[in-house]
Amino acid sequence: MANIVLNSVSRTFQREGKDFLALDNVSFTCHEHEFVAVVGPSGCGKTTCMRMAAGLEFPDSGSVTVGGKVVNAPGPDRAVVFQQFALFPWKTVHDNILFGLRSMGVAKAEAAERIATNLKLMNLEGYESAYPHQLSGGMQQRVAIARAYVLNPDVLLMDEPFGALDAQTRTVMQEELLRVGRANPRTVMFITHAVDEAVYLADRVVVMTRRPGAIKEIIDIKPIRDAENWQQYERIEDVMDLASFVHLRTRIWRLLREQHNPGDH
Protein backbone atom coordinates (compact mmCIF):
# COMPACT_ATOMS: atom_id res chain seq x y z
CA MET A 1 0.00 0.00 0.00
CA ALA A 2 1.60 3.21 -1.15
CA ASN A 3 -0.57 5.70 0.63
CA ILE A 4 0.40 8.94 2.33
CA VAL A 5 -1.13 9.57 5.74
CA LEU A 6 -0.83 12.80 7.70
CA ASN A 7 -2.20 12.15 11.17
CA SER A 8 -2.84 15.15 13.49
CA VAL A 9 0.29 16.90 12.25
CA SER A 10 1.33 20.15 13.90
CA ARG A 11 4.40 22.20 13.17
CA THR A 12 5.69 25.39 14.77
CA PHE A 13 8.24 27.68 13.16
CA GLN A 14 10.37 30.33 14.79
CA ARG A 15 10.41 33.68 13.08
CA GLU A 16 11.95 36.82 14.55
CA GLY A 17 12.22 35.09 17.91
CA LYS A 18 8.51 34.31 18.03
CA ASP A 19 6.83 30.96 17.61
CA PHE A 20 4.11 30.71 15.09
CA LEU A 21 1.96 27.78 14.30
CA ALA A 22 2.36 26.79 10.65
CA LEU A 23 0.30 23.62 10.73
CA ASP A 24 -2.44 23.00 13.26
CA ASN A 25 -3.62 19.43 13.65
CA VAL A 26 -3.70 18.55 9.96
CA SER A 27 -4.95 15.11 8.95
CA PHE A 28 -5.58 13.79 5.48
CA THR A 29 -4.79 10.74 3.41
CA CYS A 30 -3.72 10.22 -0.18
CA HIS A 31 -4.95 6.72 -0.94
CA GLU A 32 -3.12 4.32 -3.19
CA HIS A 33 -3.19 5.58 -6.80
CA GLU A 34 -5.14 8.65 -5.77
CA PHE A 35 -4.27 12.13 -7.00
CA VAL A 36 -4.76 14.61 -4.16
CA ALA A 37 -4.30 18.32 -4.71
CA VAL A 38 -3.67 20.59 -1.73
CA VAL A 39 -4.76 24.19 -2.30
CA GLY A 40 -4.53 27.18 -0.05
CA PRO A 41 -3.29 30.74 0.13
CA SER A 42 0.47 31.27 0.27
CA GLY A 43 1.83 30.71 3.75
CA CYS A 44 -0.83 28.16 4.69
CA GLY A 45 1.71 25.36 5.13
CA LYS A 46 0.70 23.29 2.11
CA THR A 47 4.30 22.99 0.95
CA THR A 48 5.28 21.94 4.48
CA CYS A 49 2.83 19.03 4.19
CA MET A 50 4.59 17.83 1.05
CA ARG A 51 8.05 18.34 2.53
CA MET A 52 7.06 16.19 5.51
CA ALA A 53 5.95 13.38 3.22
CA ALA A 54 9.29 13.79 1.44
CA GLY A 55 11.26 13.57 4.70
CA LEU A 56 12.75 17.05 4.25
CA GLU A 57 10.88 18.34 7.32
CA PHE A 58 9.36 16.71 10.36
CA PRO A 59 6.23 17.30 12.45
CA ASP A 60 6.44 18.57 16.02
CA SER A 61 3.51 16.33 16.89
CA GLY A 62 1.43 13.83 15.00
CA SER A 63 2.84 11.48 12.37
CA VAL A 64 3.46 11.24 8.66
CA THR A 65 3.56 7.80 7.11
CA VAL A 66 4.09 6.62 3.55
CA GLY A 67 3.08 3.07 2.79
CA GLY A 68 2.53 2.51 6.51
CA LYS A 69 6.09 3.46 7.45
CA VAL A 70 6.94 6.61 9.39
CA VAL A 71 8.88 9.02 7.19
CA ASN A 72 12.26 9.75 8.78
CA ALA A 73 14.54 10.66 5.86
CA PRO A 74 14.46 11.66 2.20
CA GLY A 75 14.83 8.82 -0.28
CA PRO A 76 14.19 7.68 -3.82
CA ASP A 77 11.10 5.63 -2.93
CA ARG A 78 9.25 8.97 -3.04
CA ALA A 79 9.90 11.14 -6.08
CA VAL A 80 9.69 14.90 -5.74
CA VAL A 81 9.15 17.54 -8.40
CA PHE A 82 10.27 20.85 -6.94
CA GLN A 83 8.82 24.25 -7.74
CA GLN A 84 12.25 25.52 -8.80
CA PHE A 85 12.87 22.35 -10.87
CA ALA A 86 16.17 21.78 -8.96
CA LEU A 87 17.93 20.16 -11.90
CA PHE A 88 21.69 19.69 -11.64
CA PRO A 89 23.07 22.47 -13.88
CA TRP A 90 26.29 20.50 -14.38
CA LYS A 91 24.57 17.41 -15.70
CA THR A 92 23.05 16.83 -19.11
CA VAL A 93 19.36 15.98 -19.50
CA HIS A 94 20.30 12.31 -19.74
CA ASP A 95 22.53 12.36 -16.65
CA ASN A 96 19.95 14.30 -14.63
CA ILE A 97 17.41 11.57 -15.34
CA LEU A 98 19.98 8.82 -14.70
CA PHE A 99 21.02 10.22 -11.31
CA GLY A 100 18.38 8.56 -9.12
CA LEU A 101 18.52 5.26 -11.01
CA ARG A 102 22.22 4.99 -10.35
CA SER A 103 21.92 5.55 -6.61
CA MET A 104 19.16 2.92 -6.57
CA GLY A 105 21.55 0.51 -8.27
CA VAL A 106 19.41 -0.11 -11.35
CA ALA A 107 21.31 -2.15 -13.95
CA LYS A 108 22.66 -0.27 -16.95
CA ALA A 109 20.50 -1.89 -19.61
CA GLU A 110 17.33 -1.39 -17.65
CA ALA A 111 18.27 2.19 -16.79
CA ALA A 112 18.84 2.98 -20.48
CA GLU A 113 15.46 1.52 -21.35
CA ARG A 114 13.63 3.44 -18.64
CA ILE A 115 15.35 6.68 -19.58
CA ALA A 116 14.43 6.22 -23.24
CA THR A 117 10.80 5.56 -22.30
CA ASN A 118 10.59 8.69 -20.17
CA LEU A 119 12.39 10.90 -22.67
CA LYS A 120 9.74 9.86 -25.17
CA LEU A 121 6.91 10.32 -22.70
CA MET A 122 8.04 13.85 -21.93
CA ASN A 123 8.84 14.76 -25.54
CA LEU A 124 12.50 15.24 -24.77
CA GLU A 125 13.99 13.03 -27.46
CA GLY A 126 16.97 14.66 -29.11
CA TYR A 127 17.81 16.76 -26.06
CA GLU A 128 19.65 14.04 -24.10
CA SER A 129 23.00 15.81 -24.20
CA ALA A 130 21.72 19.35 -23.60
CA TYR A 131 22.45 21.12 -20.32
CA PRO A 132 19.50 22.53 -18.34
CA HIS A 133 20.40 26.18 -19.01
CA GLN A 134 20.07 25.53 -22.73
CA LEU A 135 16.40 24.56 -22.32
CA SER A 136 13.23 26.61 -21.87
CA GLY A 137 11.44 26.61 -18.51
CA GLY A 138 8.81 24.20 -19.80
CA MET A 139 11.42 21.74 -21.02
CA GLN A 140 13.39 22.00 -17.79
CA GLN A 141 10.26 21.10 -15.88
CA ARG A 142 9.66 18.13 -18.22
CA VAL A 143 13.18 16.94 -17.37
CA ALA A 144 12.41 17.32 -13.66
CA ILE A 145 9.23 15.26 -14.11
CA ALA A 146 11.06 12.64 -16.17
CA ARG A 147 13.70 12.45 -13.43
CA ALA A 148 10.90 11.69 -10.96
CA TYR A 149 8.94 9.26 -13.16
CA VAL A 150 11.96 7.24 -14.20
CA LEU A 151 12.35 6.01 -10.60
CA ASN A 152 8.99 4.31 -11.02
CA PRO A 153 8.02 5.62 -7.60
CA ASP A 154 4.90 4.52 -5.80
CA VAL A 155 4.55 8.01 -4.48
CA LEU A 156 4.93 11.27 -6.38
CA LEU A 157 5.17 14.57 -4.54
CA MET A 158 4.80 17.75 -6.58
CA ASP A 159 5.26 21.24 -5.19
CA GLU A 160 3.64 23.80 -7.50
CA PRO A 161 5.49 22.19 -10.39
CA PHE A 162 3.90 24.40 -13.04
CA GLY A 163 3.98 27.64 -11.07
CA ALA A 164 6.97 29.06 -12.89
CA LEU A 165 5.67 28.32 -16.38
CA ASP A 166 3.80 30.54 -18.81
CA ALA A 167 0.08 29.90 -19.32
CA GLN A 168 0.37 27.94 -22.58
CA THR A 169 3.17 25.69 -21.39
CA ARG A 170 1.36 25.11 -18.12
CA THR A 171 -1.77 23.96 -19.97
CA VAL A 172 0.23 21.53 -22.08
CA MET A 173 1.97 20.18 -18.99
CA GLN A 174 -1.34 19.73 -17.14
CA GLU A 175 -2.80 17.76 -20.06
CA GLU A 176 0.34 15.65 -20.25
CA LEU A 177 0.29 14.95 -16.53
CA LEU A 178 -3.30 13.74 -16.78
CA ARG A 179 -2.49 11.58 -19.80
CA VAL A 180 0.53 10.02 -18.09
CA GLY A 181 -1.43 9.54 -14.87
CA ARG A 182 -4.16 7.61 -16.68
CA ALA A 183 -1.64 5.32 -18.34
CA ASN A 184 0.25 4.69 -15.12
CA PRO A 185 -1.62 5.75 -12.00
CA ARG A 186 0.37 6.64 -8.87
CA THR A 187 -0.25 8.09 -5.46
CA VAL A 188 0.22 11.83 -5.97
CA MET A 189 0.31 14.74 -3.55
CA PHE A 190 0.13 17.88 -5.65
CA ILE A 191 0.62 21.28 -4.04
CA THR A 192 -0.81 24.28 -5.87
CA HIS A 193 -2.51 27.60 -5.32
CA ALA A 194 -4.29 27.42 -8.69
CA VAL A 195 -7.85 26.22 -8.16
CA ASP A 196 -8.39 25.42 -11.88
CA GLU A 197 -5.38 23.18 -11.88
CA ALA A 198 -6.47 21.36 -8.72
CA VAL A 199 -9.98 20.65 -10.00
CA TYR A 200 -8.71 19.60 -13.41
CA LEU A 201 -6.04 17.20 -12.16
CA ALA A 202 -7.10 15.85 -8.78
CA ASP A 203 -9.35 13.09 -7.53
CA ARG A 204 -9.75 15.01 -4.29
CA VAL A 205 -8.90 18.57 -3.30
CA VAL A 206 -7.76 19.46 0.22
CA VAL A 207 -8.57 23.12 0.92
CA MET A 208 -6.40 24.70 3.60
CA THR A 209 -6.78 27.82 5.69
CA ARG A 210 -4.09 30.32 6.39
CA ARG A 211 -2.35 30.95 9.72
CA PRO A 212 -2.44 28.58 11.31
CA GLY A 213 -2.57 26.12 8.43
CA ALA A 214 -5.47 23.78 8.98
CA ILE A 215 -7.87 21.85 6.79
CA LYS A 216 -10.96 23.77 5.79
CA GLU A 217 -12.62 21.12 3.71
CA ILE A 218 -11.83 18.12 1.52
CA ILE A 219 -13.75 18.00 -1.74
CA ASP A 220 -14.33 14.92 -3.84
CA ILE A 221 -13.79 15.58 -7.54
CA LYS A 222 -13.58 12.05 -8.90
CA PRO A 223 -17.26 11.03 -8.55
CA ILE A 224 -18.36 14.14 -10.41
CA ARG A 225 -15.65 13.79 -13.05
CA ASP A 226 -16.66 10.18 -13.66
CA ALA A 227 -20.39 10.95 -13.68
CA GLU A 228 -19.96 13.82 -16.12
CA ASN A 229 -17.33 11.91 -18.09
CA TRP A 230 -14.69 14.67 -18.28
CA GLN A 231 -12.34 12.07 -19.74
CA GLN A 232 -14.00 12.33 -23.15
CA TYR A 233 -12.43 15.78 -23.61
CA GLU A 234 -8.84 16.03 -24.73
CA ARG A 235 -8.39 19.69 -24.01
CA ILE A 236 -8.39 21.47 -20.70
CA GLU A 237 -10.53 24.37 -21.97
CA ASP A 238 -13.36 21.99 -22.91
CA VAL A 239 -13.37 20.56 -19.41
CA MET A 240 -13.17 24.01 -17.86
CA ASP A 241 -16.28 25.00 -19.82
CA LEU A 242 -18.44 22.31 -18.24
CA ALA A 243 -21.02 23.39 -15.70
CA SER A 244 -19.83 20.67 -13.29
CA PHE A 245 -16.26 21.99 -13.47
CA VAL A 246 -17.32 25.61 -13.00
CA HIS A 247 -19.45 24.62 -10.04
CA LEU A 248 -16.58 22.84 -8.27
CA ARG A 249 -14.16 25.63 -9.02
CA THR A 250 -16.54 28.24 -7.63
CA ARG A 251 -17.13 26.18 -4.54
CA ILE A 252 -13.41 25.89 -3.75
CA TRP A 253 -12.85 29.53 -4.66
CA ARG A 254 -15.51 30.57 -2.14
CA LEU A 255 -13.85 28.46 0.55
CA LEU A 256 -10.59 30.27 -0.09
CA ARG A 257 -12.23 33.70 -0.23
CA GLU A 258 -13.95 33.20 3.10
CA GLN A 259 -10.56 33.21 4.76
CA HIS A 260 -9.70 36.69 3.60
CA ASN A 261 -10.51 38.97 6.47
CA PRO A 262 -11.11 42.63 5.70
CA GLY A 263 -7.80 44.44 5.84
CA ASP A 264 -5.91 41.28 5.01
CA HIS A 265 -3.54 41.49 2.08
Added chain:
Amino acid sequence: MKARRDPVRPIIGLATMLALVGFWLVGSKVGLIDPQSFPSPDQFWAAAKQLTIGDGYADGRIHSHVLQSLKLICLGFFTATAVGVPLGLWMGWSRKAEALINPIFLLIRPIPALAWIPLAIVWLGLGDAAKVMILWFAAFVPSVINSFTGVRNIERPIIEASAMLGARGWNLIKDVIVPGALPSIFTGLRLSLQGCLTALVAAELLGALLGMGKVLYQAGLDIYPAMILAGMVPVALVGFALTALIDWVERRSMPWRANH
Protein backbone atom coordinates in the same frame (compact mmCIF):
# COMPACT_ATOMS: atom_id res chain seq x y z
CA MET B 1 26.49 48.11 -26.88
CA LYS B 2 27.93 44.71 -26.08
CA ALA B 3 31.35 45.04 -24.55
CA ARG B 4 32.54 41.70 -25.84
CA ARG B 5 31.97 42.44 -29.51
CA ASP B 6 33.17 45.99 -29.27
CA PRO B 7 36.22 46.23 -31.58
CA VAL B 8 37.31 49.56 -30.06
CA ARG B 9 38.26 48.22 -26.63
CA PRO B 10 41.31 46.09 -27.52
CA ILE B 11 42.52 48.93 -29.75
CA ILE B 12 42.29 51.33 -26.82
CA GLY B 13 44.22 48.86 -24.66
CA LEU B 14 46.93 48.46 -27.28
CA ALA B 15 47.13 52.24 -27.74
CA THR B 16 47.67 52.71 -24.00
CA MET B 17 50.52 50.18 -24.04
CA LEU B 18 52.15 51.76 -27.07
CA ALA B 19 51.80 55.22 -25.57
CA LEU B 20 53.51 54.08 -22.35
CA VAL B 21 56.40 52.38 -24.19
CA GLY B 22 56.67 55.39 -26.52
CA PHE B 23 56.83 57.75 -23.56
CA TRP B 24 59.58 55.60 -22.06
CA LEU B 25 61.61 55.50 -25.31
CA VAL B 26 61.26 59.20 -26.06
CA GLY B 27 61.34 60.39 -22.44
CA SER B 28 64.64 58.58 -21.80
CA LYS B 29 66.19 60.04 -24.98
CA VAL B 30 65.29 63.66 -24.21
CA GLY B 31 66.17 63.38 -20.53
CA LEU B 32 62.61 63.55 -19.20
CA ILE B 33 63.18 60.29 -17.30
CA ASP B 34 66.22 60.06 -15.03
CA PRO B 35 68.12 56.82 -15.86
CA GLN B 36 69.27 56.65 -12.20
CA SER B 37 65.76 55.97 -10.99
CA PHE B 38 64.19 54.35 -14.06
CA PRO B 39 66.46 52.60 -16.58
CA SER B 40 66.61 53.69 -20.20
CA PRO B 41 65.63 51.25 -22.98
CA ASP B 42 69.30 50.67 -23.80
CA GLN B 43 70.15 49.79 -20.21
CA PHE B 44 67.10 47.55 -20.03
CA TRP B 45 68.09 45.67 -23.19
CA ALA B 46 71.61 45.22 -21.94
CA ALA B 47 70.37 43.79 -18.64
CA ALA B 48 67.82 41.58 -20.41
CA LYS B 49 70.56 40.22 -22.71
CA GLN B 50 72.83 39.56 -19.77
CA LEU B 51 70.07 37.67 -18.00
CA THR B 52 68.90 35.63 -20.98
CA ILE B 53 71.76 34.95 -23.42
CA GLY B 54 74.75 36.48 -21.66
CA ASP B 55 76.67 35.45 -18.57
CA GLY B 56 73.55 35.41 -16.46
CA TYR B 57 72.97 37.24 -13.18
CA ALA B 58 72.75 36.21 -9.57
CA ASP B 59 74.44 32.86 -10.21
CA GLY B 60 72.39 31.81 -13.20
CA ARG B 61 70.63 32.57 -16.40
CA ILE B 62 66.91 33.23 -16.68
CA HIS B 63 65.79 29.63 -17.23
CA SER B 64 67.45 28.33 -14.07
CA HIS B 65 65.89 31.15 -12.02
CA VAL B 66 62.43 30.59 -13.52
CA LEU B 67 62.62 26.80 -13.13
CA GLN B 68 63.68 27.09 -9.49
CA SER B 69 60.80 29.50 -8.78
CA LEU B 70 58.30 27.38 -10.71
CA LYS B 71 59.37 24.38 -8.69
CA LEU B 72 58.68 26.24 -5.43
CA ILE B 73 55.36 27.61 -6.70
CA CYS B 74 54.20 24.17 -7.85
CA LEU B 75 55.25 22.48 -4.62
CA GLY B 76 53.59 25.13 -2.48
CA PHE B 77 50.48 25.48 -4.61
CA PHE B 78 49.73 21.80 -5.09
CA THR B 79 50.46 20.65 -1.55
CA ALA B 80 48.39 23.54 -0.14
CA THR B 81 45.38 23.16 -2.42
CA ALA B 82 45.49 19.36 -2.18
CA VAL B 83 44.84 19.81 1.54
CA GLY B 84 42.90 23.09 1.45
CA VAL B 85 40.23 22.26 -1.13
CA PRO B 86 39.10 18.94 0.43
CA LEU B 87 39.24 20.50 3.88
CA GLY B 88 37.10 23.46 2.78
CA LEU B 89 34.62 21.13 1.06
CA TRP B 90 34.39 18.95 4.15
CA MET B 91 33.86 21.94 6.44
CA GLY B 92 31.23 23.25 4.03
CA TRP B 93 29.35 19.98 3.99
CA SER B 94 29.61 18.84 7.61
CA ARG B 95 28.73 21.11 10.50
CA LYS B 96 30.71 18.76 12.73
CA ALA B 97 33.82 19.19 10.64
CA GLU B 98 33.30 22.93 10.71
CA ALA B 99 33.02 22.91 14.52
CA LEU B 100 36.14 20.76 14.75
CA ILE B 101 38.43 22.60 12.36
CA ASN B 102 37.14 26.14 12.18
CA PRO B 103 38.68 27.34 15.48
CA ILE B 104 42.16 26.35 14.29
CA PHE B 105 41.52 27.81 10.88
CA LEU B 106 40.27 31.10 12.34
CA LEU B 107 43.62 31.40 14.16
CA ILE B 108 45.68 30.73 11.03
CA ARG B 109 43.56 32.79 8.68
CA PRO B 110 44.50 36.34 9.72
CA ILE B 111 48.25 35.60 9.82
CA PRO B 112 49.93 36.91 6.65
CA ALA B 113 51.94 34.22 4.88
CA LEU B 114 55.10 36.28 5.32
CA ALA B 115 54.71 36.24 9.09
CA TRP B 116 55.58 32.53 8.93
CA ILE B 117 59.08 33.32 7.64
CA PRO B 118 60.86 33.34 11.03
CA LEU B 119 59.19 30.13 12.11
CA ALA B 120 59.91 28.56 8.73
CA ILE B 121 63.61 29.34 9.16
CA VAL B 122 63.71 27.99 12.70
CA TRP B 123 61.90 24.80 11.72
CA LEU B 124 63.25 24.12 8.27
CA GLY B 125 66.39 26.20 7.84
CA LEU B 126 67.22 28.29 4.80
CA GLY B 127 66.58 25.73 2.07
CA ASP B 128 63.67 25.11 -0.26
CA ALA B 129 61.57 23.49 2.46
CA ALA B 130 61.18 26.76 4.38
CA LYS B 131 60.13 28.60 1.21
CA VAL B 132 57.61 25.92 0.30
CA MET B 133 56.15 26.21 3.78
CA ILE B 134 55.60 29.96 3.32
CA LEU B 135 54.02 29.46 -0.12
CA TRP B 136 51.93 26.70 1.41
CA PHE B 137 50.34 29.06 3.92
CA ALA B 138 49.83 31.70 1.22
CA ALA B 139 47.92 29.22 -0.96
CA PHE B 140 46.19 27.29 1.81
CA VAL B 141 43.94 29.98 3.27
CA PRO B 142 42.14 31.13 0.07
CA SER B 143 41.64 27.55 -1.12
CA VAL B 144 39.95 26.58 2.15
CA ILE B 145 37.72 29.66 2.37
CA ASN B 146 36.49 29.53 -1.20
CA SER B 147 35.85 25.79 -1.22
CA PHE B 148 33.91 26.20 2.01
CA THR B 149 31.70 29.02 0.70
CA GLY B 150 31.32 27.15 -2.58
CA VAL B 151 29.59 24.28 -0.79
CA ARG B 152 27.54 26.58 1.43
CA ASN B 153 26.30 28.49 -1.62
CA ILE B 154 24.96 25.43 -3.45
CA GLU B 155 21.25 26.12 -3.77
CA ARG B 156 19.20 24.31 -1.17
CA PRO B 157 16.74 22.75 -3.66
CA ILE B 158 19.71 21.11 -5.41
CA ILE B 159 20.90 19.56 -2.14
CA GLU B 160 17.36 18.45 -1.31
CA ALA B 161 16.86 16.99 -4.78
CA SER B 162 20.06 14.98 -4.46
CA ALA B 163 18.92 13.67 -1.06
CA MET B 164 15.53 12.67 -2.50
CA LEU B 165 17.30 10.89 -5.37
CA GLY B 166 19.28 8.88 -2.85
CA ALA B 167 22.75 10.37 -3.39
CA ARG B 168 25.12 9.22 -0.67
CA GLY B 169 28.82 8.98 0.09
CA TRP B 170 31.28 9.24 -2.75
CA ASN B 171 28.58 9.83 -5.38
CA LEU B 172 27.23 12.76 -3.40
CA ILE B 173 30.71 14.31 -3.26
CA LYS B 174 31.54 13.60 -6.90
CA ASP B 175 28.18 14.46 -8.48
CA VAL B 176 26.80 17.24 -6.28
CA ILE B 177 29.22 18.84 -3.84
CA VAL B 178 32.30 19.21 -6.04
CA PRO B 179 30.55 20.37 -9.22
CA GLY B 180 28.29 22.67 -7.21
CA ALA B 181 31.25 24.29 -5.49
CA LEU B 182 33.53 24.25 -8.54
CA PRO B 183 33.16 27.90 -9.66
CA SER B 184 34.08 29.00 -6.16
CA ILE B 185 36.89 26.44 -5.92
CA PHE B 186 38.46 27.96 -9.01
CA THR B 187 38.16 31.45 -7.55
CA GLY B 188 40.08 30.07 -4.58
CA LEU B 189 42.74 28.46 -6.79
CA ARG B 190 43.30 31.75 -8.61
CA LEU B 191 43.70 33.58 -5.30
CA SER B 192 46.01 30.81 -4.03
CA LEU B 193 48.21 31.21 -7.08
CA GLN B 194 48.30 34.96 -6.60
CA GLY B 195 49.27 34.39 -2.98
CA CYS B 196 52.06 32.03 -4.04
CA LEU B 197 53.53 34.59 -6.45
CA THR B 198 53.42 37.31 -3.83
CA ALA B 199 55.01 35.13 -1.18
CA LEU B 200 57.60 33.71 -3.58
CA VAL B 201 59.60 36.90 -4.04
CA ALA B 202 59.61 37.51 -0.30
CA ALA B 203 60.48 33.89 0.49
CA GLU B 204 63.46 33.98 -1.86
CA LEU B 205 64.95 36.74 0.27
CA LEU B 206 65.96 33.90 2.63
CA GLY B 207 69.32 33.42 1.04
CA ALA B 208 68.13 31.62 -2.05
CA LEU B 209 70.70 30.17 -4.45
CA LEU B 210 68.49 30.76 -7.46
CA GLY B 211 65.03 32.14 -8.25
CA MET B 212 63.16 35.08 -9.73
CA GLY B 213 63.05 36.70 -6.30
CA LYS B 214 66.81 36.18 -5.90
CA VAL B 215 67.39 38.17 -9.14
CA LEU B 216 65.32 41.08 -7.82
CA TYR B 217 66.98 40.92 -4.41
CA GLN B 218 70.49 40.83 -5.85
CA ALA B 219 69.71 43.66 -8.30
CA GLY B 220 68.41 45.70 -5.39
CA LEU B 221 71.63 45.12 -3.42
CA ASP B 222 73.71 46.01 -6.48
CA ILE B 223 71.58 49.11 -7.14
CA TYR B 224 71.08 47.90 -10.70
CA PRO B 225 67.68 49.37 -11.82
CA ALA B 226 67.85 47.91 -15.33
CA MET B 227 68.22 44.41 -13.90
CA ILE B 228 65.37 45.01 -11.46
CA LEU B 229 63.15 45.87 -14.40
CA ALA B 230 64.43 42.93 -16.46
CA GLY B 231 63.87 40.62 -13.47
CA MET B 232 60.27 41.75 -13.09
CA VAL B 233 59.36 40.67 -16.62
CA PRO B 234 59.61 36.89 -15.96
CA VAL B 235 57.59 37.31 -12.74
CA ALA B 236 54.81 38.95 -14.75
CA LEU B 237 55.02 36.37 -17.54
CA VAL B 238 55.00 33.39 -15.16
CA GLY B 239 52.01 34.86 -13.29
CA PHE B 240 50.19 35.50 -16.54
CA ALA B 241 50.92 32.00 -17.90
CA LEU B 242 49.87 30.19 -14.71
CA THR B 243 46.64 32.21 -14.48
CA ALA B 244 45.88 31.41 -18.12
CA LEU B 245 46.51 27.74 -17.35
CA ILE B 246 44.00 27.81 -14.47
CA ASP B 247 41.45 29.59 -16.70
CA TRP B 248 41.91 26.89 -19.31
CA VAL B 249 41.47 24.07 -16.80
CA GLU B 250 38.41 25.87 -15.43
CA ARG B 251 36.76 26.09 -18.84
CA ARG B 252 37.56 22.45 -19.58
CA SER B 253 36.20 21.19 -16.28
CA MET B 254 32.88 23.07 -16.47
CA PRO B 255 31.48 22.35 -19.93
CA TRP B 256 27.99 23.20 -18.72
CA ARG B 257 28.99 26.82 -18.50
CA ALA B 258 30.35 26.88 -22.04
CA ASN B 259 27.57 29.00 -23.45
CA HIS B 260 27.65 31.65 -20.77
